Amino acid sequence: MAAPALVALAPASRDARTTKTITALVDEVKAQRPDLRVERAFLDPGTPGSTGARWTRPELQSVVDRLVKAGYDEIVVVPLILTEAFGGLGDLSGAVTAATTRHPGLQVRVSASLGLETCFLEVLDERLRDTLRDARCRELDALVLAAAGSPDPLANQSVARLARLWGTHHKLPVTAAYAASAPPATGEAVRAFRGEGRRHIAVASLFLTPGELTDRAAELALEAGAVAVSAPLGAHPEVARVILARYAVGAVELVPV
DSSP states (O other), rough: OOEEEEEEEEESOHHHHHHHHHHHHHHHHHHHHTSSSSEEEEEEOOOOOOOOSSSOOSHHHHHHHHHTTTTTOOOEEOOOSSSSGGGSSSHHHHHHHHHHHTTTTTTEEEEEOOOOOOOHHHHHHHHHHHHHTTOOOOSSEEEEEEOOOSHHHHHHHHHHHHHHHHHHHHOOOEEEEEEESSSOOHHHHHHHHHHTTTTOEEEHHHHHHOOOOHHHHHHHHHHTTSSOOOOOOOOHHHHHHHHHHHHHHHHTSSSOO
């Protein structure tokens, strides 16, 4: 019996950089587990069955159809989101219901999302070191952890907790900042540190992929005087390992008791 297929599901986006990054991340997952059938898919945050041309392809429903045609009757969907910003992946449960209704006998398990794993701090450090090297900056006296931001205060609190952990590790003051939905914005966070007399402030991008929010967060931070803004997590092996860990739990849950 073949192992369940893995579908790495990201929010639909018009930004080609998002598609490119998700594709590279899925390729990394495939490289780590060449024995698995791994597919990427995107979900319109609007209606469950939307197939509007305005959204990135491949759409979730078409990927499920292709897997069923290939003989898979078990699928684990891993949501590629760090926090439930702006409704996360929309009506994912509705999309799953639509798929299983069309394919009787198909079992689909949605795993936990990527979340804010502490191992992502190591990825952030790596991304930030690259940026600081390019900027020829060797000194830091403050850090800002930039995330998407969410209407859910609990999601924002989880970012703030991760920021505190990161600051303790580096023995530097750290502020969490948000691109939308919650204060402070990255520019505000940088200006607050500069108001304390700090001049070497770097910003780490706690985003999975580049896009409009990351562009805006970086722009505000640099305008406020940040010395560097890192790239998002992207297609890093550590992120791929977390995807596979989420898949493993979902696959176990599909095993009959």
